[in-house]
Amino acid sequence: MNHTLLLEGVSKRYSGHTAVDDLSLAVPPGTIYGILGPNGAGKSTTLRMVMNIIIRDSGRISLLGADPEKDRSVLRRVGFLPEERGLYKKMTVLDVIVFFAQIKGVEAKTARAEAARWLERMSLGDWRGAKVETLSKGMQQKVQFIATVIHQPELLILDEPQSGLDPVNQEVLRDTILQHRKDGKTVIFSTHNMEQAEQLCEHVCIIAQGRKVLDGRLRDVRRENMGNAYRVQFDGESPAAEALMAAGRFGAATREGEEWRLELAPGTDTRALLAALNDLDAPLVRFQREEPSLHDIFVSRVAGAAQTRRVEVAHV
């Protein structure tokens, strides 16, 4: 399989600590790939190494089939949004977008037409002649985003793209990412926001302290990390049901509002459980296996990594 991005045993050490430690990952083409991890996990360092902004100490990187350290031209086919944003403050919105398009090899004329189209789409059409410094922060973010995608890259690499965006603009960003995916392009982004990743990604890679914790298709990751807990709910109160749950014949049950959370004992056959529930005097309205959220997986897998980091994650 031809991967859009392939990392093999990539490491980056700074004096005193290892930012990225023997990291391997594979991004298949045409997907939305999320690199997840707490602050300081090495997400930005990884993406910067891919973009040849910093140089890896060891390992192999193949970006669109080439090593960006040896073949710089491959980077023109990538749109990169760095974590720390910045534009030329004194330039006009249109000029700044055209400049970024040109350094990626787009002709000035094409760039101007494309920029105008994008500005309309992002409802910034009236601002094209305004200086960047007169724009609000949210608008500047949009301009930077346009500057990232203006050259129609095959691959988008977005480092914490949603940070600093208000809900409306987060929605705009989401739509644009999905549109890229629809156009058959690949999007890689880093985030520590699990909910967002869950909505967007097809593939994820969770890293903590520079090491990979897990990676794969989101569906598979969920299945592999599925617990053995079930949600059970009846229509109305039933003393018989209470008794059955309290008896603990099938496993430990805890009441959570209207429903029970039943942690099935190992070896329990769900068919026997269902039969028992069916025999009760109250009708069963819910019987569902509990699906772990990415956040749950993340917390449980990264928990061992570092106590302090978990605190940061809890805030998201």
Added chain:
Amino acid sequence: MSNVWIVLKREFMERVKTKSFLLATFLFPLFMIGLNVIPHLVGGEETERHVVVVDEAPPGMAQMVVANLSTPREGRSYKLEVVRKPLAGLQASLRERITRKEIDGYLHLPADVVTSSQVAYRARNVSNLGVMTDVRRAATQAVQETRLRTAGLQSTDVRALLRPVEVSTARVTATGEEGGSALVTFAAAYGMAFLMWLMVFLYGVNVMRSVLEEKTNRIVEVLVSSMKASDLMLGKILGVGLVALLQVAIWGVLIAAGLTLAGQRLKTGGAANVMAGLKLTPVAALTLLSFFVLGFFLYAAVFAAIGAAVTTDQEGQQFQTFAMVPLILPILFFPKVIGDPLGTTATVLGLVPFTAPVANAMRLGSTEIPAAQVIASLVMLALTTVLVVWVAGKIYRFGILSTGKKASLADIGRWMRAA
């Protein structure tokens, strides 16, 4: 389109479009023209100086001084009043008249002037070199005339004998042409050094800021992942440099036009006079221009390197001064260079790229530099500029690559290739 060109265009357009560029470009010539024209306009009344001659000297001497000073020289003229009384009794009233601005000053010829060779000139303003020359010449001639007459020479012979010699200066060139007075070539060398210093200072700092802006604004990550750092540096230096050259060109045209217009009104000859005075051959003018342009780019590159190496404006300003030293250095050797423009000092200063632009401007003003030297110097200057641009790019790239890590030799090798 190459990245150098894209960067160059951005740097150029963004600067030319600013109000400060327009202001500086059009106000500076006005200022310079004003500086030249205003003294001519107000000069008429100011140049007549009212001087009292306090005469205690042997008879006749005061008259000789008065006669000498009464001939107007270079627009200066004197209204003289001879008082034959001892200075001691007059001093207080003379001082008062000076403070009341009734007179400009007084010249005291003491009784023993013939033996002591001392006269005293007291005035509100003694900084005018022309006036001092006039006074010295008049007093000297009077004293010498008196001495010679005492020795028995006839008065008519004496005046003829003492007529001062005027020295006219001119250069002999290979083609036999003459031209360029010493004063004008001195002024040209100084003017060039000053202009270069001014432009390097204004625009060099501009290049440095531009490099720093991208580092502090975080645009750098997008830039270095899109192009080579040396392309970025070269584009910047050329872009900012062209703005500077455009400005100098506009200044030159405007000042020349302004001076010519004013010159026609005031009958001073204006710019044409200055140009005629320079009498540079076309080849020499072209050489001068080449040294100016290349010299400017070299220093712009040095400033780009400083911008790449530092992280704040303040830090950059500390290095700025050091970078300027080689530019000023030839000025310190001015007498040596002018005195022997083909001597060792002048030749070395003319070949070292960092001192060549100013040193050669001085030499060009006073002599013809051998073509081989000019070519060697220009080639080295150009190569050094390219080298400094390259180094600036590496420093810039290294700063981003090496954050917080001690580099091993192997690392540096890889960085060199990557940068």
